[in-house]
Amino acid sequence: xxxxxxxxxxxxxxxxxxxxxxxxxxxxxxxxxxxxxxxxxxxxxxxxxxxxxxxxxxxxxxxxxxxxxxxxxxxxxxxxxxxxxxxxxxxxxxxxxxxxxxxxxxxxxxxxxxxxxxxxxxxxxxxxxxxxxxxxxxxxxxxxxxxx
Amino acid sequence: xxxxxxxxxxxxxxxxxxxxxxxxxxxxxxxxxxxxxxxxxxxxxxxxxxxxxxxxxxxxxxxxxxxxxxxxxxxxxxxxxxxxxxxxxxxxxxxxxxxxxxxxxxxxxxxxxxxxxxxxxxxxxxxxxxxxxxxxxxxxxxxxxxxxxxxxxxxxxxxxxxxxxxxxxxxxxxxxxxxxxxxxxxxxxxxxxxxxxxxxxxxxxxxxxxxxxxxxxxxxxxxxxxxxxxxxxxxxx
Numbered sequence: 023x024x025x026x027x028x029x030x031x032x033x034x035x036x037x038x039x040x041x042x043x044x045x046x047x048x049x050x051x052x053x054x055x056x057x058x059x060x061x062x063x064x065x066x067x068x069x070x071x072x073x074x075x076x077x078x079x080x081x082x083x084x085x086x087x088x089x090x091x092x093x094x095x096x097x098x099x100x101x102x103x104x105x106x107x108x109x110x111x112x113x114x115x116x117x118x119x120x121x122x123x124x125x126x127x128x129x130x131x132x133x134x135x136x137x138x139x140x141x142x143x144x145x146x147x148x149x150x151x152x153x154x155x156x157x158x159x160x161x162x163x164x165x166x167x168x169x170x
Numbered sequence: 171x172x173x174x175x176x177x178x179x180x181x182x183x184x185x186x187x188x189x190x191x192x193x194x195x196x197x198x199x200x201x202x203x204x205x206x207x208x209x210x211x212x213x214x215x216x217x218x219x220x221x222x223x224x225x226x227x228x229x230x231x232x233x234x235x236x237x238x239x240x241x242x243x244x245x246x247x248x249x250x251x252x253x254x255x256x257x258x259x260x261x262x263x264x265x266x267x268x269x270x271x272x273x274x275x276x277x278x279x280x281x282x283x284x285x286x287x288x289x290x291x292x293x294x295x296x297x298x299x300x301x302x303x304x305x306x307x308x309x310x311x312x313x314x315x316x317x318x319x320x321x322x323x324x325x326x327x328x329x330x331x332x333x334x335x336x337x338x339x340x341x342x343x344x345x346x347x348x349x350x351x352x353x354x355x356x357x358x359x360x361x362x363x364x365x366x367x368x369x370x371x372x373x374x375x376x377x378x379x380x381x382x383x384x385x386x387x388x389x390x391x392x393x394x395x396x397x398x399x400x401x402x403x404x405x406x407x
Contacts, residue, residue, distance in 0.1 A: 050183070085353060102183060106176045
């Protein structure tokens with residue numbers, strides 16, 4: 023899948039992907055925390071903005087029987103893997119990263135809309151995830167521009 | 171080696187992620203092993219479940235506590251609950267069913283543990299306690315839980331709870347006064363003190379003969395297995 027290794031890959035571009043990998047790692051931790059919260063199902067006093075529980079127990083928290091947070095974790099793990107490969111010079115990984123992160127941004131926008139206008143409750147860890155995705159998209163776009 | 175390094179990093183992160191989730195779900199569910207269904211041997215079933223937490227004594231809560239059943243029953247269940255928490259609402263019919271099935275063998279206590287994340291949890295706890303002062307705690311407790319979805323999104327819950335008070339035949343004027351009384355506040359405070367002493371930090375937290383039941387074992391079938399284990403252990407003494 024990711025086979026094109028390029029030794030000319032510039033050092034600065036590599037570092038951009040290292041930053042992307044670190045951001046994806048933070049996103050992965052956040053999504054895993056939300057997955058655990060979703061699976062445990064208990065009410066916990068976990069609030070800064072309130073609403074964690076409303077969001078995590080809403081009908082939108084599960085897609086085809088899979089907790090949305092777990093799908094988010096899978097997306098962040100994929101983004102992390104591709105960023106690491108890109109940082110090691112795999113250009114095809116860098117190219118795959120762009121559509122993945124673009125999809126993640128679109129999903130984040132949709133989830134933000136749901137929280138703001140449908141569920142009418144915000145969950146701070148979900149907002150953190152949206153912020154990380156946007157930061158990730160900016161870094162990846164920057165890396166793609168530099169690398170191309 | 172350098173060629174393998176990115177794959178080693180990726181696999182390392184995957185391992186930590188999977189391990190972390192497994193560890194967290196276990197510790198969140200009380201640190202026990204998985205629910206024992208029908209596959210366990212009779213001997214394993216007879217032992218008082220390694221799935222329960224250690225015995226917790228704590229400090230006394232509100233006195234007298236709200237209880238059903240006889241005090242010397244072989245199985246004592248103590249729930250720390252929040253009327254607005256959805257899983258507590260889901261646990262209510264399960265416990266009700268257990269009470270019907272096991273009758274006098276079960277001694278059930280409900281303790282107030284309203285969480286600060288819920289806007290109406292304290293008013294709901296106060297309403298139940300105020301009903302308790304007129305001897306109708308359990309009637310109010312049932313109404314509040316059974317209509318959780320109707321009041322939890324309301325702006326002002328007081329008229330709703332006053333309606334319940336009327337429905338179960340309370341002196342509504344006295345109920346209105348009691349809801350804001352020091353006595354009710356004190357009861358909720360004392361239950362909270364007991365909760366903290368027993369290490370409760372989420373709801374519902376349920377103890378079976380003073381040992382915490384992992385959250386994952388609260389569904390009807392696994393709870394029944396745990397109660398049967400306790401009954402069997404008590405009959406062997």
